[in-house]
Amino acid sequence: METGESTAGQPAETPAQIPVGVVGLGLMGCSITTCLLMAGHPVVAVAPIPADMQTALPRIGEHLTKSREQGLVTESPDHYFNNLTLTEDYGRLGNCRLVIECTLENLDIKRTVYRKIEAVVADDALMTSNTSAIPISILQQETSRPERFLGLHWAEPSHTTRFLEVICGDRTDLRHAEWLYEISHFWNKEPTLVRKDIRGFISNRLMYAMYREAFYLVENGYATVEDVDRACRNNAGYWMTLVGLFRWMDLTGVPAYHTVLTDLFPTLSNRTDVPPLIDDIVKAGGKGVLNAHGFYEYTEEEARLWRETFEEFSYEIRRLALKYPADVVKKKLAANAGDKTETQP
Numbered sequence: 175m176e177t178g179e180s181t182a183g184q185p186a187e188t189p190a191q192i193p194v195g196v197v198g199l200g201l202m203g204c205s206i207t208t209c210l211l212m213a214g215h216p217v218v219a220v221a222p223i224p225a226d227m228q229t230a231l232p233r234i235g236e237h238l239t240k241s242r243e244q245g246l247v248t249e250s251p252d253h254y255f256n257n258l259t260l261t262e263d264y265g266r267l268g269n270c271r272l273v274i275e276c277t278l279e280n281l282d283i284k285r286t287v288y289r290k291i292e293a294v295v296a297d298d299a300l301m302t303s304n305t306s307a308i309p310i311s312i313l314q315q316e317t318s319r320p321e322r323f324l325g326l327h328w329a330e331p332s333h334t335t336r337f338l339e340v341i342c343g344d345r346t347d348l349r350h351a352e353w354l355y356e357i358s359h360f361w362n363k364e365p366t367l368v369r370k371d372i373r374g375f376i377s378n379r380l381m382y383a384m385y386r387e388a389f390y391l392v393e394n395g396y397a398t399v400e401d402v403d404r405a406c407r408n409n410a411g412y413w414m415t416l417v418g419l420f421r422w423m424d425l426t427g428v429p430a431y432h433t434v435l436t437d438l439f440p441t442l443s444n445r446t447d448v449p450p451l452i453d454d455i456v457k458a459g460g461k462g463v464l465n466a467h468g469f470y471e472y473t474e475e476e477a478r479l480w481r482e483t484f485e486e487f488s489y490e491i492r493r494l495a496l497k498y499p500a501d502v503v504k505k506k507l508a509a510n511a512g513d514k515t516e517t518q519p
Contacts, residue, residue: 198276205332310343390443
C-alpha cells in the first residue's frame with residue numbers, strides 16, 4: 175500500500191511499521207526524535223553537523239528518562255534506543271517512509287539536504303520540513319516530488335506538547351496531508367491541517383502579531399519587558415490551554431470585542447522592520463537562556479534553572495491539558511445523556 179492511503183480514516187499501518195527519518199539533531203530534532211520513538215516508530219536520525227553525534231543521544235536519553243519519570247512512558251531509554259539509528263550517513267534513510275527535515279532556517283542549507291534525502295529514499299516516501307518561517311510552496315520548488323512534500327510544524331518540547339500543524343504547499347497532494355494528520359494522533363497530538371499555504375502558518379502568525387505589539391509597548395515606554403510578560407501570563411496564559419481565541423470571545427461576550435476592536439485596531443502597531451529591542455540583543459550575540467543573555471540577564475545558574483523549570487512545567491501543563499481535550503464538552507454531553515437514560519422509568 176502506498177504511503178498516504180488509509181482505511182476508514184485511519185492510517186493503514188501502525189507506527190512500528192513505518193520507519194521515519196529525522197534530519198537535523200539540534201534542540202527540536204532531538205525532541206521530535208524522542209516523540210517518534212515514544213510512539214513506536216523505527217527512527218533513523220541523521221546529524222548533518224558532526225558535533226550533534228556527540229550531544230544527540232544524551233539529549234534524547236534525558237527526554238526519555240524524564241518522560242518515564244513523569245509517567246508518559248513505562249520503558250527505559252534502552253528499550254527505545256533499540257529502534258534508533260543515529261548516523262551521519264544519509265544512505266541509512268533508504269527505507270524511511272517519512273523524512274522530517276529539522277535544519278536551520280536557511281534555504282541553501284535545506285536545498286542541499288533535500289537533494290541528499292531524495293537521492294536515497296523511495297519515490298513514494300513523504301518528505302516534510304519543520305520550518306516555521308519559509309512557506310512550504312517555496313520549499314517544494316527545491317524538490318523533485320513536490321506533491322509528496324509537506325510542512326510538519328512542531329512546538330518545543332515536541333515530545334510533550336499537543337501542538338502540530340500539517341501544512342500543504344501549492345502542489346501537495348491532499349491525500350498525503352490527511353494521512354499525516356491521522357498518524358499524528360499516534361504521536362499524542364491534536365493536529366491542525368493547514369490546507370492552504372501561508373507564511374508563518376497559523377500559530378506563528380498569531381504569535382508574531384503579539385510579539386510585534388509587545389515590542390511596540392516596551393519600546394514606546396508603555397510597559398517594561400516584565401510588565402508585558404506578567405500581563406500575558408495572567409491573562410491569555412490563564413485560559414489559552416482550555417480554549418482558543420474564538421471560543422474565548424464566545425465565553426466572555428462577543429459584542430464587547432466588537433465594540434473594543436473598532437477603536438483599538440487602528441492604534442495597533444503595523445511596523446514591518448525588525449524592532450531595535452530584539453535587533454540589538456541579537457547583534458550583541460544574545461541567545462536567551464542558551465548563553466544567559468536575552469531580554470533578561472541571567473547568571474549561568476539562573477539560565478539552567480529556567481530551562482529545567484520550563485521542562486518541569488511542560489509536563490505539568492500537559493497533565494492538566496489532557497484532562498480537558500478539545501471535545502471535553504461533547505464527552506460531558508454524552509455522559510449526561512447516558513445518566514438521563516439510566517434514570518428514566
